[in-house]
Amino acid sequence: MNRIYLDNAATTRLDAEVLQQMLPYFTDHYGNPSSIYATGRDARKAVEEARRAVAAALNCTAQEIFFTSGGTESDNWAIKGIAHTNQSKGKHIISTAIEHHAVLHPLEDLQKQGFEVTYMPVDEYGLVNPADIKKAIRPDTILISVIAANNEIGTIQPIAEIGAIAKEHKIAFHTDAVQAIGAIPVDVKEWQVDTLSLSAHKFHGPKGVGALYIRKGTRLPAFIQGGAQERNRRAGTENVPGIVGLGAAITKAVTTLDENAKKIAALRDDLINGILKNVPEVRLNGHPILRLPNNVNFAVKYIEGEALLLRLDLAGIAASSGSACTSGSLDPSHVLLAIGLPHEIAHGSLRLTLSADTSQEEIDTVKTELPRIINILRAMSPLYEQGESHVF
């Protein structure tokens, strides 16, 4: 069976050219970048080259890039570090109701430690209103953290507008740009962010490696403590092949961005329109225009998300859902609840995320398979009974 992978927001396939660039750093250049002999120096050179590549992609200097183990570590470092460093100034943080758990859970931890967090609501499309953020600012606000593009519904936030507000009030501003890199243009100067998280495996790089951009002058001590790596700010022997992969992947992602985004968005729109036209009582979650080029998220009434995923898997299609039964909790995704979906509809959400690998043929297959599967599951749903009007 031909497998169709439409879960690129979860992770992406490692690019073959990126892998080729990584391989010598597992074999020939295996030295520790901190060592002074030749193989160590080779590794050091490669790490610094990758740092320059990431800096070029974000429009910053190489000294402002710190390699980490991925998006989760970068978010934890920025959120907890900025909060703890500035707590003498205040203990109030502003964030949103639709952050990734890598931001949300550190914030909840800070709340237990006496910090106060205001979670800005979003509108039905998942958009935060910058004017609301401005109103929420207090004299003791020390950090604003807003996800650049949401991983579930793909909504893109007005980060530059929020950055200007943060700057005006001299409040540190963090953004989780894990889903944004390679999908939309990212420029830390234009966005006026102080810290920014990214993760290689979301743009065809390797897993377990990411970076945190820390604007020069931002007070943020080491989070992982130990050796003097990353100029004393992130200890631990560098993941050299991973870092090389990150550098190669981000360069490729930004140089192909325009062309890929256009191609992927066309397939995305074809899929959205095809399903909305042919299947009744399906709605699109997220913003119709301000959305990631690769994100499709439907609320499918009368059926449950996990059942839908299992049936799609049997048809060779890999997707994702925000239903409770896929998350292992009793509640559906906080993002879907935040955009105002009732619990029962949030349970029936389906996320399909494309990549540059996705073909028209694959989208055509989904356009025929998905309606078929929805019909099967609706036929066995007590909520979908002909003649009965179940108000959902």
Place this chain on the structure above:
Amino acid sequence: MYSDKVMDHFNNPRNVGSLEDANGIGEVGNARCGDIMKMYIKVKDNIITDVRFKTFGCGAAIATSSMATEMVKGKTLEEALRISNKAVTEALDGLPPAKMHCSVLAEEAVHAAIADYKARLEQKENE
């Protein structure tokens, strides 16, 4: 994560649908927590002669519904009431721990359908 038996019952659910001449119907769960099961039974001479189900829910909920209908069919009401959610999950070669709560629904639905049958019977006797 699911056993082959679970996947078989999920993919080819037995006794799915509704029953025109059901004389006991039970509906349990709610859409809020993600699982609803509706069970239709036809009882004759204290024996469940036919059964159907409809389920809104995850793979585990659909598979346990299907297995429960197979297990109660042809049983006396007393026998059917003794079938626990544990027996249903064992018949499916187990469920992941996080999914055990979904299996409770099948037992509850059988009980609700039988209770509805008994209530209807009582009402008829009182008429």
